[in-house]
Amino acid sequence: MKRAPGAYERRGPGGRSNPSQVHQTNASARSGSTTVREVASGSPLLVDVEFGRGHRLYALSQGDFRPGNPEGSPALPNTGALVKANRDGTVTVVIDRLNQPTSLELIGKTGYVVTLGGEIWKIKDV
Numbered sequence: 001m002k003r004a005p006g007a008y009e010r011r012g013p014g015g016r017s018n019p020s021q022v023h024q025t026n027a028s029a030r031s032g033s034t035t036v037r038e039v040a041s042g043s044p045l046l047v048d049v050e051f052g053r054g055h056r057l058y059a060l061s062q063g064d065f066r067p068g069n070p071e072g073s074p075a076l077p078n079t080g081a082l083v084k085a086n087r088d089g090t091v092t093v094v095i096d097r098l099n100q101p102t103s104l105e106l107i108g109k110t111g112y113v114v115t116l117g118g119e120i121w122k123i124k125d126v
Contacts, residue, residue, distance in 0.1 A: 040085035043093075045075050048104040052111075052126055057085040058094070060104040060113065074100050074116050082111060082123060095123055 063079030080098030100116035
């Protein structure tokens, strides 16, 4: 996937991510450190990240956002994806065509994704 220079994430009230303002998130910081470094980039509208087995970092992309839509609009239907960060800073798609996913939980080898419509999906062998 293509890298997006200058990608960032904005936080809303209470420090929570606002999906309408989440751009290709690609930074991390260590506790007690002011140093920020890029971990990975290349997937649009990232709304959640979780560590999986072996400390592998996964991210949930809500999908493609149509330019010109009002702020706060969800991504286009069926454009979301679960991706994993690679050591070289790229991401690899684990599963795509997710319909407007909003949050992710990883338990063992299973991923659980909540959608904007309130559904919970189970993804095996993550």
